[in-house]
Amino acid sequence: MRIGIVCYPTFGGSGVVATELGKALAKEGHQVHFITYEQPTRLDFFSENLYFHKVDFVNYPLFEYPPYELALASRMVNVVKNEKLDLLHVHYAIPHASAAYMARQILLTEGIYVPFITTLHGTDITLVGKDESFEPVVTFSINQSDAVTTVSESLKKDTYEHFKITNDIEVIPNFIDLQRFRRQKKEHFRKAICPHGEKLLVHTSNFRPVKRIEDVVKIFAEVRQHIPSKLLLVGDGPELNHIKSLCQTYCMMEDVRFLGKLEAIEEVLSIADLYLMPSESESFGLGALEAMACEVPLISSNAGGLPELNIQGKTGFMSNVGDVKDMVKNALYVLKDENLETFRQNALARAREFELSKIMPMYETIYDRVLQKAAVAV
Numbered sequence: 001m002r003i004g005i006v007c008y009p010t011f012g013g014s015g016v017v018a019t020e021l022g023k024a025l026a027k028e029g030h031q032v033h034f035i036t037y038e039q040p041t042r043l044d045f046f047s048e049n050l051y052f053h054k055v056d057f058v059n060y061p062l063f064e065y066p067p068y069e070l071a072l073a074s075r076m077v078n079v080v081k082n083e084k085l086d087l088l089h090v091h092y093a094i095p096h097a098s099a100a101y102m103a104r105q106i107l108l109t110e111g112i113y114v115p116f117i118t119t120l121h122g123t124d125i126t127l128v129g130k131d132e133s134f135e136p137v138v139t140f141s142i143n144q145s146d147a148v149t150t151v152s153e154s155l156k157k158d159t160y161e162h163f164k165i166t167n168d169i170e171v172i173p174n175f176i177d178l179q180r181f182r183r184q185k186k187e188h189f190r191k192a193i194c195p196h197g198e199k200l201l202v203h204t205s206n207f208r209p210v211k212r213i214e215d216v217v218k219i220f221a222e223v224r225q226h227i228p229s230k231l232l233l234v235g236d237g238p239e240l241n242h243i244k245s246l247c248q249t250y251c252m253m254e255d256v257r258f259l260g261k262l263e264a265i266e267e268v269l270s271i272a273d274l275y276l277m278p279s280e281s282e283s284f285g286l287g288a289l290e291a292m293a294c295e296v297p298l299i300s301s302n303a304g305g306l307p308e309l310n311i312q313g314k315t316g317f318m319s320n321v322g323d324v325k326d327m328v329k330n331a332l333y334v335l336k337d338e339n340l341e342t343f344r345q346n347a348l349a350r351a352r353e354f355e356l357s358k359i360m361p362m363y364e365t366i367y368d369r370v371l372q373k374a375a376v377a378v
């Protein structure tokens with residue numbers, strides 16, 4: 001198949017899922033064309049089946065807000081025609097689904113029907129999409145998609161609740177490449193961070209308010225009163241400076257390290273004992289799945305799709321959003337030497353259920369189906 005993938009090329013979860021999916025499809029022999037404004041972060045190697053088409057556009061002094069969506073739709077039209085794409089798979093509704101709709105309609109005037117599949121990832125529904133400034137367009141483009149997927153049952157429910165959806169929604173969870181995400185021996189690294197055998201807690205994210213990183217800091221401040229421990233904060237985003245000053249307020253800068261954006265995240269996860277994800281809302285929790293694959297148990301909130309990943313009392317624990325006290329109690333329990341190994345093994349076993357090779361065929365099945373339908377429609 002010749003597949004066009006549209007995504008945000010940044011470190012965000014939706015971009016990671018889109019890129020990893022594209023890479024895996026290319027390995028299977030499909031021809032995969034990424035259409036986006038920048039080379040996706042994880043698209044960092046050569047494969048004969050992978051292509052990148054940059055969305056370029058002229059900016060004109062009249063445009064206070066450059067119309068990216070129009071340039072994207074035009075580029076999609078151009079790539080579909082030139083590369084003879086069979087379908088488009090767009091990740092994150094805004095503005096990718098409406099741009100895909102526009103491209104499909106333009107191509108139709110030339111007798112070409114290119115179906116598009118929309119994958120909803122989370123904040124495109126739970127935060128941004130339902131805002132009245134976007135809602136009618138999001139509803140319309142979801143309903144016009146040839147197939148729609150969400151990354152959890154919870155996100156599917158939210159989508160039906162917040163929008164007037166007439167289309168079917170299928171759930172395809174996030175996946176993990178266990179060849180890459182596995183616990184590696186990194187003793188020297190561990191010793192450098194925890195020289196006196198401290199326990200190591202980790203959080204990775206894009207430092208947005210929805211991640212409640214203040215809670216991460218509060219949990220750690222309390223845990224270190226009971227167990228010698230260190231905290232690694234990986235990522236970058238709008239909350240970073242605020243979180244740094246919070247750590248200073250708690251006088252614990254010597255126990256907290258900020259690592260910024262990291263590509264080899266699996267190396268950090270390989271030395272961790274506990275992963276913290278106290279999010280306000282989380283449609284799946286890809287960062288947590290990456291940690292679990294590296295045998296790191298999870299202390300999380302019970303928001304969104306997290307109960308579909310974290311098994312209470314087995315792979316870690318969940319608490320209500322903001323219940324820092326309960327999260328501290330659970331963290332101390334998991335970190336006990338006599339408990340940690342069992343939680344580690346349970347986390348890995350759970351991660352195995354989301355192995356890439358089990359999830360990718362679900363997308364291929366949808367591709368086959370929309371192509372069959374499109375063939376009948378033309």
Ligand code: GMT
Binds near residue numbers: 174208281285286
């Ligand atoms: O976590 C983020 O804020 C990034 C965001 C994105 O769309 O780039 O991630 C969302 O999609 C991921 C991949 O499907 C999910 O694993 C994350 O749970 C989801 N984030 C939220 O719902 C907050």
